[in-house]
Amino acid sequence: MSIASVLHALALLALMGAASYFQTVTGFGLGMIVLGAASGFGLAPLASVAALVSLVTLANSAIALPGTLHHIDWRAVGAATLGLLPSVVAGVVLLDYLSGAASGILQILLGAVILYGSLAAALRPAPLARRSGDRGFFLSGVFGGLLSGMFGISGPPLVFQFYRQPFSLMQIRCALILLFAMTALIRSLFSAWNGQLGHEIWIQTAFAVPAVALATVAARRYPPPISGVATRRIAFGVLVVIGCYLMVSAVRGWLQ
Template sequence: MSMDHLLPLLALMGAASYFQTVTGFGLGMIVMGAASGLDLAPVASVAMVVSLVTLANSAVALPGKLHHVDWRAVGAATLGILPSVVAGVLLLDYLGSATSGMLQLLLGAVVLYGGLSAALRPAPLRRRSGDRSFFVSGVFGGLLSGMFGVSGPPLIFQFYRQPLSLVEIRCALILVFTATSVTRTLFSAWQGQLGADIWQQAALAVPVVALATVAARRFPPPISAVATRRVAFGVLVAIGGYLMLPALLRLAG
C-alpha cells in the first residue's frame, strides 16, 4: 500500500478508535465505509485489519472498566451473534443478488426509522430489557454482519435504549464487538487470509489506535448523556441511509 493511501487510512482508524471508545461502537463501520468510499484499500483487507485493531482498541479501553459490564446482556448478545453470522453468509448465497437487494432496502428502512424515532426520544427505557431481547438483537446483528458486513445497528439500538449509564453501555458494546472480531480473525486465519501485508498494516495501525483510545479515555468530549444518545441514534440514521442507497440504485438500474 502506498503512503498516499496508508496515511489517510491510519488517520481514519485513529479517529474511529476515538469515537468507538467514547460511544462503544463505530470503528468498523466508520473505517469500512470511508475506506470503501475513498477507495483507500480493498474492502476485504481493510475488514481483516479492522478486526485486528479492534482487539487493540478493547485492550486499551476496557482495563479497569470491566466491573461496569452487564455480563448477562453481553453473554446473551454474543450467543446470538456468533451462529447468526454464518447463517447470514449462507442466507445471502441462497437468496441471490436480486432478493438480497430488496432485503437490504427493507433493513435499511427499518434501521433508518429506528434511528429517527429514538433520536427524537433519546430517554432510555424505564426498565432493563430481558436477556432474550439481547439475544434477539445479537441474532439480527449477526445476520446483518454475515449478509452486509454491518453488525452494529440492532446492538447499538438495544443497548442505548437501556436504563444503563453511558460507561456501562460503552463497555458492553466494545466487549460484544471484540468477541465478533475475535471470531472473524480466527476464521480468517483458518482460511489462510492473514497474509504478511495484513499483519504489517495492523502493526502500523495498532500504535495509532492505542494512542487514540488513551486520548478518548483521558479527554472525552464534554457532551451530556442525552447528546451522546442522540449521536448514537444519528449514526443509526446514517447507517440506514447507507444500506438503502446502493439497494435503491441497484433496483433503479
C-alpha cells in the same frame, strides 16, 4: 511505493485513529466508519481493510476495557452473545442462498427498519424506564449477527438495544466494545482459516496499532464534554446514516 499510495496509507491510519476515539467514547463505530470511508474514497481494497479492522478492533478493545469490566451487565452481554455467534454463520449461509434481487430487497427493508427506529429514538433519546429482558438482548444479537454475516455490519441492532436501556454510558460503552471484540475475534479466526491474513495485513496492523492505541488512550483520559442525551443522539444519528447507506447501496447495486 508511489506518493498516492503513501497518502492513502496515511489517510487510512488517521481514519483508524479517529474511528478508535469515537468507538472508545460511544462503544461502537470503528468498523463502520473505516469500512464506509475506505469504500467511499477508495483508500484500499475492502477485503484487506475488513481484515485489518478486525485486528485493530481487538487492539482497541484490549486498551479500552481493562479496569472497566465491572461496569458490564454480564447477563445482557451473555444473552446477546448467544444470539450473535450462531447467526453470523447463518447470515453467511443465507446470503449464499439468496439471489441478488432478493438480497437487495432484504437490505432495503433492513435499512428502512434501522432508519425508522433510529429517527424515532433520536427524537426521543431518553432511555427506557425499565431494563429489557434477556430475550430482547438475545434478539438484538441474532439480528446483529445476521447483518454481520450478510452485509458485514453488525452494529445497529446491538447499538439500538443497549442505548435504549437505563444503563450508564460507561455500562453501554463497555458492553458494546466487548461484543464487537468477540465479533472481531471470530472474523479474524475465520480470515486466518481461509488464509486471508497475509504478511501485508500484519505489516499494516503493526503500523495501525500505535495510532489506534494513542486514540484509545486519549478517549479514555480526555472524553468529549457532552451529556448522556447528546451522546445518545449522536449514536442514533450514526445509525440513521447506516440505514440510509444500506438502502442507497442496494439501489446502486441494482442500477449497476
